[in-house]
Amino acid sequence: MELGVIGLGRMGQIVVDRTLEAGHDVVAFDLEPEAVATAADAGAEPADSVADLVDRLGDDKHIWLMVPAGGAVDATLEELEDHLDEDDVVVDGGNSYFEDSVRRAESTPAAYLDCGTSGGPAGAHLGFSLMVGGPEWAYDELTPVFDAVATGPDGHERMGPAGSGHYVKMVHNGVEYALMQTYGEGFELLHEGRYDLDLESVASVWNNGAVIRSWLLELCEEAFREEGTDLGDVADRIEGGSTGTWTVQEGLEQEVPLPLIYTALGERFGSRADDGRFSRRLANRLRYGFGRHEVPRRE
Template sequence: MKEAEIGLIGLGTMGAALALNIADNGFDIAVWNRTTARTREFHAGAGDLAPRIIPTESLKELVESIRQPRAIILMVPAGDAVDEQIAALRPLLGPQDLIIDAGNANFRDTNRRASEAAGPFLGIGVSGGETGARYGPSIMGGGEKEHWDRVYPILAAISAKYEGTPCATWMGEAGAGHFVKAVHNGIEYADMQMIAEIYGIMRDGMGMTASAIGEIFDRWNEGALQSYLIEISGKVAGTEDAATGKPLLDVIVDAAGQKGTGRWTVIEAQHLGTPVPAIDAAVTARNLSSRRDERAAGQALFGAESGAMALGALDIDKLENALIAGKIMCYAQGFSMIAAASEHFGWALPLPEIAKVWREGCIIRSAMLNDMASALEDDPTRNLLFAPSFAERVKAAQEDLRLTVIESARAGLAAPALSSSLAWFDTMRRARGTANMIQGQRDFFGLHGFARLDTGATGQHGPWAE
């Protein structure tokens, strides 16, 4: 009987695409889904790849179909479903058989599963959506390095490639891979939100049509902002609704969905004491977007500004610069968070390699990431904002970001991610801020003490302590 080189459980959108990718790269794969009908349907629709796919109808049959020592990928919904699947699968496996959770798990769950594992276990982040899973995702590995090395040939083969280099890298122990994937998703939230804010300025502030906005995004995708998200934003803006002939954007409800990974990033940033205001603002904006009835009530009560800007208040070049500055600031916040987690969890996360693994396959892939990788190689301890090449870009663009935020506020157009990035930047470039007032307040009501600026003495109090 033919034996597969790897197994996969869960033939939903991502699982099915990943299984086809594995088969397409010349590896025999055994698959199982909890509904047998789905397994049969998947195999029947695999076309020329069907001979490399072994459909199975029970977990026992799946396990018996894989060459030892086995490796089995889980592509099931994050949460209890993963624990239940591991509990059902592990008794059927040998001591060297490897379970790989490739879903969108919370890294703390992955930490727990790694510590509880009765056998080899990996948690890997997979980014790129259905298309990436099918034709080459970005893969962020976590777990024991020897276990990663066992399956690296398959993961490297199926991953996206940047100039021939696989976008598949081991990040560290336990939940390191899923942590990096969560920060990736947080950056994704912020990048998408900033693009949406610029779209809103062009639509409401400058009176541009969706198709004209799409052309601007297409143009920007040929320059410094070249990225997957700018590319698809141009396609979305330029698409007509088949049912009405209107721009598709004009018939889409303005309530953004989310699966929780952005929220996890914000929560972990607070635990680490690492500010990620652009991501925080993006998550908040999605939450607010879902409150459509409340927003309608607010408009009825307070009225809504027209959003129209004075002629010439902003132009397309200024908006491009604003987005460039905001994007750099967002990534700088994300990499600072990764650096803080690396120290806190003892992971030694490879920041330059993280930038490299994001260059292709994933949702946030962009032209800037190669330069970011180089900057992080030069000095991985330095905030990306301060790297010479990015500092120069921000110096050239920050006034246009400021003007964009000012004019948006004047017109009553919310731009929370751009605004929060500007506030972060202004804080980061001012050596003396205003937290001395907060320390004085804390000492007044709680005698928490403060440090003196002139002598450096700590544990000091104001006269109210006498």
């Protein structure tokens, strides 16, 4: 199969690498020439514009967008519009708002798959978990690519119609916020509490058979190992927040109470006003662990 990939940052380059490794062909474009050169080094055919990428793809084009959510997706779709027809398939693998995906599915001439992607750059070697919304025939057609980018055939699933993939990913991120918050609170109590504990050891022993073992807890262990049990100079400031905000808004709209996710979101906003909370400093460092997001450091 031949795949066009637009957006070759932390996540897009992994889509390129895994698709190539599975024996498919890739044509790659990014606004940054250096990113295109990296993809070309990995074996992709480089393109110097969206139009050039489309020209290099054959009939029945398959194109994966991995650009930042929002304006970049609309701008790319606008450039693609005149080159697409109903036999083509566009996948948006970014963290787009699900209602934007419904709108885009209606206005894009090609079949449109909204694909929630979880696993982050740190999970590249395992493959991602992919939550896909959109027409069934397009999902079936792209299955060889999903098999390659995901952990394998079990790592992707069609959730339902347009928007459902990004809807499920939005809720996933809300859960992610709450889990980070609760690990943060537990470790904050251990850090401030009665015993002089080595938190890397605590995380390690919990990761070996405990009820609360998880990948996020492994990333806690990594954070304590790399930053020290007091998290060194990791700042009390958590960036991000859009996907959690959408989750809370949807909870309000559906009248489904989400007190933990709301609190975790509130902690993020609160972290930007003052300095000193241990739980927020851990969440800050964990976002590097799974997403390779920049870690704001204390002065």
